[in-house]
Amino acid sequence: MxxxxxxxxxxxxxxxxxxxxxxxxxxxxxxxxxxxxxxxxxxxxxxxxxxxxxxxxxxxxxxxxxxxxxxxxxxxxxxxxxxxIDVEFPPAHEPADWRAELREWALVTLALYRAHPWVLDIPITGAPLTPNNLRAADAGLRALRSTPLADEEKIATILLVNGYTRNAAALGRDLDRAATEDDGAAAAAGLADTLRALVDEVRFPFLRPLVERGSYIAQTPGLDEVDDVQWGLDRTLDGIAVLIEHRAAGAPHAGDDDAASVTPSGTDPGSRELAEEAAARARTYAGDPRVKKAAHRRKDAERQVREARKRLRELEKAEQAARQAEAEAARQAAARAARD
Incomplete structure (x- = not known):
């Protein structure tokens, strides 16, 4: 030994x-x-x-x-x-139910981050090697025991779900902190009004309608129709479900010799070509000097528009001040005339 x-x-x-x-x-x-x-x-x-x-x-x-x-x-x-991290995860389902078990695993993890948000600030330096970290990983892998996923895919799956819970917890913590510091709903309402004045339909054609309807910033925290965290977790699980269905149908696993010929969706033979075309287009868009030059001109034009709008607001303020001064002068003149 x-x-x-x-x-x-x-x-x-x-x-x-x-x-x-x-x-x-x-x-x-x-x-x-x-x-x-x-x-x-x-x-x-x-x-x-x-x-x-x-x-x-x-x-x-x-x-x-x-x-x-x-x-x-x-x-x-x-x-x-x-x-x-020394927490107890719910027991396994019998019969196995990977989605329910992985959801429970995610929610326990999310609760841990919310109870001790400082954990999110500890740098990640490598794979977890401590006993309780490994127990948590083991519980996540247990949820996937009935799936046809390969070992690497199971590990990638729990990393994906854990990454989502970390991000959701960090975002919630930061938003709560900002709401506390900025007086919550009152600040949100004021910011929403400011955005309505700044977000125009020319530069932000798709964001503008959401700002007008008040969907971008909720003015009444806690009354949103959609629970963003639960919604995002469900969509993440939906994506994992699609992968599991494809693996169950016989699609090769990640790392298999013929897996490279299988598209991410596992069914559409043209989607690989589309993905490669999209990647090439993105690289070209990011690196083409003509695109960069055109983007620079656009940013310069946007800057000039912002400056013009700023001058317009200043002129409007000056006009308002002049009107107020005129009204005050008229009031004082009327008062003097009445005394005379």
Missing amino acids: TDAPELPPGLALAWGVAERPERAPRRELSIERIVAAAVEIADTDGLGAVSMARVAKSLGFTTMSLYRYVTSKDDLLLLMQESV
Whole structure:
């Protein structure tokens, strides 16, 4: 039997195979207490507030005392993430129902991000290697156990769904923060009115109707007819369902020798050519000097339009001020005439 490879300090701590300090300054200090204190700080004040010094102070120890247990702040962040990912996923469905199970997996993941939004700020440096991270991945793969997807496709699927939940949680957090700072509905209403004045039908022909109807920015948060997060998750699952149907019908898996000849849809033989044509067109559009020159002229014209509109608004304000001054002068003249 060969020995297990030596792990970096943070991973060794996460797996519980790191050596515990033999001589601790005070016996009540532990890795678990350090991580719990750091999580509490992050939950309250965000990830930026977490430092070895602040964690040590909250526990009543010196900063150097913590380094007997956690060798670096990066290791502490890894252990904090590992701590909050220690959640239970719903049990498997019998019979297997990949869509229901993957939806549950996504919603548990989303709830975790919402409960501890600072997790979203921890940089991703590679594949998850800690026990609880791997348990989460295992639960996602379990949801796909009944599907005909290849191993690589199953991994790509849970990465896709997890990426969606991360993005949804981050966007929700940022929008909530902005609403709190800007007085919520009142700010949204004011911004909607501003957009109506700025978003014209010439530069934004397809956005303008949404702005006019108030669809682009909801003025009453929480009363939207569509739950954007649930809607997006359903559409993501719809796309996965199409792939599963094609695989069940015998379409080659990603990585198969003849998979390159299969279109993304798996059924339309012309869609591959269309995709290649679209990619070539996009590359040409982005790199063609004539396109760039025309785009520059367009931007210059738009700038001149904005400046003209700005001057027009200034003239309108000047006109309004002049009218008000005229009215005030007339009022004062009438008052003097009445006194005389």
